[in-house]
Each structure stands twice: as C-alpha cells, then as structure tokens.
Amino acid sequence: MSAPQQRYDGRPRLLSRQAASIAEHMRAVGPLPKSVVPQLIDLVTASGLRGRGGGWFPSGRKMASVFGRDNRYVVVNGMEGEPASGKDKLLLRLAPHLVLDGAELAALAVGADRITVAVHRGTGLAGHVLSAIADRVAAGWGEVEIDVSEPPSRYVSSESTAVAGFVGGGEARPKADSARVSGVDGRPTLVSNVETFAHIALIARYGPNWFRQAGTADAPGTALFTVSGAVRNPGVYELPVGVSGETILRVANGCREPISALLVGGYGGAWIPPTQLHRPFSPEGLAPLGASLGAGIVVALPARTCGLFETVRVASWMAAQTANQCGPCFKGLPAIADDFAMIARDCSRAAYERLRFRLGVVNGRGACAHPDGVVKFVDSALKTFALDIRRHLSGQPCPGGPRVLPIPELPAESEDWR
Amino acid sequence: MTEQLKVDMIACDGHGVCAELVPELIGLDEWGYPVLANAPVPRELRKHARKAVTLCPKLALSLSNR
Numbered sequence: 001m002s003a004p005q006q007r008y009d010g011r012p013r014l015l016s017r018q019a020a021s022i023a024e025h026m027r028a029v030g031p032l033p034k035s036v037v038p039q040l041i042d043l044v045t046a047s048g049l050r051g052r053g054g055g056w057f058p059s060g061r062k063m064a065s066v067f068g069r070d071n072r073y074v075v076v077n078g079m080e081g082e083p084a085s086g087k088d089k090l091l092l093r094l095a096p097h098l099v100l101d102g103a104e105l106a107a108l109a110v111g112a113d114r115i116t117v118a119v120h121r122g123t124g125l126a127g128h129v130l131s132a133i134a135d136r137v138a139a140g141w142g143e144v145e146i147d148v149s150e151p152p153s154r155y156v157s158s159e160s161t162a163v164a165g166f167v168g169g170g171e172a173r174p175k176a177d178s179a180r181v182s183g184v185d186g187r188p189t190l191v192s193n194v195e196t197f198a199h200i201a202l203i204a205r206y207g208p209n210w211f212r213q214a215g216t217a218d219a220p221g222t223a224l225f226t227v228s229g230a231v232r233n234p235g236v237y238e239l240p241v242g243v244s245g246e247t248i249l250r251v252a253n254g255c256r257e258p259i260s261a262l263l264v265g266g267y268g269g270a271w272i273p274p275t276q277l278h279r280p281f282s283p284e285g286l287a288p289l290g291a292s293l294g295a296g297i298v299v300a301l302p303a304r305t306c307g308l309f310e311t312v313r314v315a316s317w318m319a320a321q322t323a324n325q326c327g328p329c330f331k332g333l334p335a336i337a338d339d340f341a342m343i344a345r346d347c348s349r350a351a352y353e354r355l356r357f358r359l360g361v362v363n364g365r366g367a368c369a370h371p372d373g374v375v376k377f378v379d380s381a382l383k384t385f386a387l388d389i390r391r392h393l394s395g396q397p398c399p400g401g402p403r404v405l406p407i408p409e410l411p412a413e414s415e416d417w418r
Numbered sequence: 419m420t421e422q423l424k425v426d427m428i429a430c431d432g433h434g435v436c437a438e439l440v441p442e443l444i445g446l447d448e449w450g451y452p453v454l455a456n457a458p459v460p461r462e463l464r465k466h467a468r469k470a471v472t473l474c475p476k477l478a479l480s481l482s483n484r
C-alpha cells in the first residue's frame with residue numbers, strides 16, 4: 001500500500017445505492033463488471049472482506065476453498081434467523097440487484113452454474129426477489145441461473161449447512177459436513193450472507209483499496225447494524241466496522257432512557273455493560289469481552305427492564321430452536337434455560353451452581369454452533385448482570401419491567417423441517 | 419502421527435458403550451452423551467480406542483489423524 005490512502009467519506013455504500021429496477025441499478029453502479037471475474041477471488045481476498053452473516057470468516061478464503069472443487073453451487077443466505085436483525089431483509093428490498101450482482105460475480109469466479117437465494121418463508125421477500133430476477137432476465141443482465149427458496153423460519157435453519165441441505169431438497173437442519181465440501185445435493189457450495197454479496201458487487205467495481213478506506217485493518221468496510229431497544233430511532237444503519245458503541249447509539253438518535261446493558265451480535269451473541277461503549281465494535285474490539293459483532297445486532301436494554309428475565313425469555317426460545325439431533329443441544333439447552341429461570345424467578349443458588357457447571361459441559365459439543373451461542377449469551381448475562389444475580393439470589397427478585405427482546409412464535413409442529 | 423477420538427454428535431444416541439470401553443478417554447455427561455478427552459490417544463490406549471470405534475452401534479465414533 002504505497003499511494004496515500006483516500007479516507008472514507010462517511011457515506012453509506014450499500015444503502016446509498018438503492019435501486020429497485022435494473023435501469024436504476026445501472027445508473028447507480030454501472031454494468032456488471034464481468035472482466036474482473038478472473039481476479040475476483042484475489043480482489044476479495046485483498047479487500048479483507050469478512051462474512052457479514054455472523055461468523056466474520058474471510059470471504060476470499062471461503063471463495064478460494066470452493067473454487068478448487070468440481071460442480072460448484074452458490075447460495076445467497078437471506079434467512080436472517082436472528083429475531084432482532086432486519087438488515088438483510090432491508091437490503092434485499094432496497095438493493096436486490098446489488099446482492100444478485102455479487103452472487104453472479106462470485107458464481108462466475110468460483111465456477112458455479114447455479115445460484116439460489118434463500119429467504120424466510122412468509123415474509124413476502126421471495127416474490128420481491130423473483131421479480132428482481134425476472135427484471136434482470138428481461139434486461140439480458142445476468143448469465144447465471146438464479147432461483148429462490150424458502151426454508152422454514154427456524155433459528156438454526158439459517159445455518160449454512162441447513163440452508164444448503166434444504167435447497168438440495170432435504171431438511172433445513174444443520175449437518176456435520178461443511179457446505180463448502182458437501183452442500184446442495186452434495187455439491188461444493190459457497191454459502192454467504194446477503195450483505196456479503198452486496199459488498200462483493202462493490203469490491204468488483206471499485207476495488208479493494210476503496211473498500212479498505214472504511215473499517216478496521218482486520219475487518220475493513222462498512223457493515224449494516226440493526227439497532228433497537230431503548231434508542232429513539234430504531235432501525236438499520238450502515239457504519240464503518242470499528243465505530244464505538246457510543247457512535248452507534250448516537251446515530252440512532254441516542255437513548256430515550258437510562259440503559260443497563262447492550263445486547264450485541266444477536267441471540268447467539270453477548271450482553272455487554274454500558275461501561276464498554278467506548279470500544280470499537282469490530283470482531284477484534286469486542287473479543288476481549290467475550291462478545292462478537294455477529295450479524296450486527298445492537299439492542300439497548302432499558303435499565304427498568306430486568307436483564308435476567310430477558311435472558312430467560314431468549315434462552316428458553318433458543319433451547320426450543322434446537323434441531324433435535326445432538327444430545328448436548330436438545331438436552332443441555334433446556335436444562336440451561338431452566339437453571340437460569342430458577343435463578344431469576346425462584347432465587348435458587350443450587351440452580352446457579354448447576355448452571356455454571358452445565359455451561360462448561362455443553363459448550364462446543366453440538367454438530368453446529370447453536371449450543372455455543374446459547375452458552376456465550378447466558379455466560380455474558382452472568383457477568384454483565386452479576387449484581388442483579390446477587391440480588392435475585394439473596395431473595396430480592398425485581399418486578400421485571402417491560403419486555404424488550406422480540407420472541408417470534410415457534411413454527412407449528414406441522415411445518416416440520418421441510 | 420497422533421490420533422484423537424472424535425464423535426459425530428448427530429449420529430450418537432448416547433447409550434454410552436464407548437465410555438465403558440475406554441473410561442480413560444471418554445466420560446459421559448449427565449444426559450449420557452460422551453465427553454471426549456481433548457488430547458491425543460496415548461499409545462497404551464490405542465487398542466481400546468479402536469475397539470470403541472468399531473463397537474459404537476451408531477458408527478458415531480472415529481479416530482482422526484492430526
């Protein structure tokens with residue numbers, strides 16, 4: 001990097017390129033830059049882009065690992081299973097062609113002849129994406145065949161192996177094999193998040209140096225944050241990775257009342273105390289707290305809401321979202337959620353001791369990361385709400401206060417995993 | 419070359435045959451599912467570990483080279 005770096009101008013990149021029709025899209029970003037396809041994997045690697053679905057895995061490396069195999073497939077993961085997240089749905093609505101451009105370019109680069117966009121059932125998104133695809137076909141825009149799939153709306157069905165399994169005609173449950181090795185119909189599959197593909201579409205046009213003008217050295221670029229809870233203007237905001245928590249709250253027009261914690265990353269994420277808001281919100285900046293940026297979710301918890309009861313609500317819902325395959329998950333998560341409920345509600349010290357033990361036993365023992373997310377979330381509650389825990393354990397539970405975190409209804413049994 | 423025990427938790431049904439065969443390397447959690455030692459299999463236990471792999475009724479257990 002020799003030339004002096006241009007600075008990021010502070011403008012949104014994804015959300016400023018809204019274009020519902022292909023004609024508007026063409027005016028906003030120009031044609032599909034097919035000439036860069038042979039270098040695309042190198043460009044994405046050089047850009048330092050990391051997956052925005054929650055894992056923050058280096059996108060270039062992921063593309064390269066699929067590239068070396070036969071019979072490749074691309075899945076755009078728009079499942080957005082985190083209840084407090086809204087960014088992928090928003091991006092698919094506002095800039096579907098940016099996402100589809102990224103997917104087409106990635107497919108051409110890894111040598112895949114087929115793309116499937118997976119979106120949650122019952123959101124109306126499928127129809128929206130289908131009409132965007134029809135628009136492209138009519139305009140002679142793309143060359144890779146794209147279709148849309150609607151896996152059931154369960155939390156773990158957003159997991160890459162589950163999405164790939166469903167697209168291949170199977171159940172939307174996580175599997176032991178990585179999708180990169182054995183995804184859709186056993187084909188090596190690049191599964192990436194909606195936002196990740198939109199960034200790829202821009203990196204292909206403006207290059208890695210432009211991309212790196214925003215964000216941190218370890219996690220360059222902007223990211224979409226879904227901010228909710230006690231802020232005055234809840235919504236989706238695009239900010240450079242690494243901005244402070246204070247900035248994120250300020251952009252959402254500040255908090256309308258005192259807050260006692262922030263939920264960061266999602267229900268598989270972590271609570272952090274308000275004393276940590278100065279930290280850079282990047283994977284590296286949050287790691288010392290045992291937190292991660294996850295899918296860019298930030299929820300400000302009002303001080304009058306009991307963090308313990310919120311934790312119980314989420315942990316119970318997450319336990320019910322198990323794919324019922326791995327014992328430590330379908331046995332362990334309900335046990336953990338019950339322990340926490342007994343601490344919050346019944347002031348049980350025995351439950352507290354048992355919970356601490358069980359967190360250690362369950363962590364890392366599922367086929368997918370679902371149990372680990374719950375362990376991280378519950379563990380962060382023990383730390384962030386340590387004072388409340390002490391109060392509850394000494395027999396002084398609080399009234400609870402208003403509920404804040406959204407708890408979607410569980411899908412009907414009949415909906416099954418297909 | 420060192421070998422380590424691995425379990426496919428989706429396949430495992432938690433009957434615990436493995437823990438009886440190599441208690442030195444496999445414990446059971448309170449629900450009966452195996453907790454594996456996070457360490458290579460020592461030479462003197464290799465035979466037992468292989469036996470556990472062969473006798474697992476769900477073929478959930480494996481030895482991986484690392």
Ligand code: SF4
Pocket residue numbers: 156173174175321322323324325326327329330365366367368369370371428
């Ligand atoms: S860990 Fe839980 S959610 Fe993940 S595959 Fe196993 S049972 Fe399913």
Ligand code: SF4
Pocket residue numbers: 425429430431432433434435436437450451452473474475476477478479
């Ligand atoms: S013997 Fe096999 S199925 Fe039984 S507990 Fe051990 S790994 Fe699981």
